[in-house]
Amino acid sequence: MTILDGKKTSNEIKEEIANHVSSMILKGERVPHLAAILVGSDGASMTYVNAKVKACKLVGFNSTLIELPEYTSEEDLLEKINELNTNDDIDGFIVQLPLPEQIDEQKVLMAVNPEKDVDGFHPVNVGRMALDLPTFLPATPYGIMELLERYQIETSGKNVVVMGRSHIVGRPMSILMSQKRKAGDATVTVVHSRSKNLSQITKEADIIVAAIGISEFLTGDMVKEDVVIIDVGITRVPDATKKNGYRLAGDVHFESVSKKASYITPVPGGVGPMTIAMLLKNTLLAREKHVI
Ligand code: BQF
Numbered sequence: 001m002t003i004l005d006g007k008k009t010s011n012e013i014k015e016e017i018a019n020h021v022s023s024m025i026l027k028g029e030r031v032p033h034l035a036a037i038l039v040g041s042d043g044a045s046m047t048y049v050n051a052k053v054k055a056c057k058l059v060g061f062n063s064t065l066i067e068l069p070e071y072t073s074e075e076d077l078l079e080k081i082n083e084l085n086t087n088d089d090i091d092g093f094i095v096q097l098p099l100p101e102q103i104d105e106q107k108v109l110m111a112v113n114p115e116k117d118v119d120g121f122h123p124v125n126v127g128r129m130a131l132d133l134p135t136f137l138p139a140t141p142y143g144i145m146e147l148l149e150r151y152q153i154e155t156s157g158k159n160v161v162v163m164g165r166s167h168i169v170g171r172p173m174s175i176l177m178s179q180k181r182k183a184g185d186a187t188v189t190v191v192h193s194r195s196k197n198l199s200q201i202t203k204e205a206d207i208i209v210a211a212i213g214i215s216e217f218l219t220g221d222m223v224k225e226d227v228v229i230i231d232v233g234i235t236r237v238p239d240a241t242k243k244n245g246y247r248l249a250g251d252v253h254f255e256s257v258s259k260k261a262s263y264i265t266p267v268p269g270g271v272g273p274m275t276i277a278m279l280l281k282n283t284l285l286a287r288e289k290h291v292i
Pocket of ligand 1: 047048049051097098234267268269270271272273275276
């Protein structure tokens, strides 16, 4: 069994990006600038957005964090987005999800200029992805594709089971892995909360992408020998032995599944760090206008 080390791979990608930034500086070019809007003060969201700002600093990007109060109106958020859309100093920006309930997420994502949409959530960019056109890939699926590619995991003709149909992970993973592309050409099955005979389907999988948000749902008895496991889950589970009071758990029961797997991503240190690295990659692409 080989661990798919997302921490190590993300560090390699960040170093590649940092080297690119150094050469931009030598050429007298402006460095990439990422902005992030955080609405409210949800603990996990603050952790994620702070990790993104820190990663920007590490690779030499400029970054701006815009913190808005929990009670921010949809109108005020849309106005902030419009400011970033028209600010030539900002190459790309993200609106940290989830948003408070008074704000319509779809409306917000549609307000972002697709050319600055480094999360790849705008319908234009989702459409471009589905049509095999160059675009910003959403960071988590992009990170998973990069991990599969860098570990040279064969996907062509393989049975891939994507567990979950979210707009951010499951849906794009099912599209990407079925495409004619690197880490693509797979035969993809999507399972979700209404699927029947789940074990029967997962036992046929050569590769499983688990993205359902239920901690330790996929167990050893549900998979075949030598399966490749990509665990996208990151649920906070109460744990009195930890100083912060919780531990991070994946969608995969690591202990039982890792005994049968050929490759497996750990949680933490698997897909999560890759997400951050690919957001930086998208920001670099936005700076160089390499997509759209
Ligand atoms: C790790 C996210 C759900 C909802 C909104 C490293 C991250 C996570 C884990 C991280 C995530 C999850 C992010 C680890 C960003 C991934 O070491 O295992 C990094 O920061 N993520 C987000 O911005 O919004 C989310 C999950």
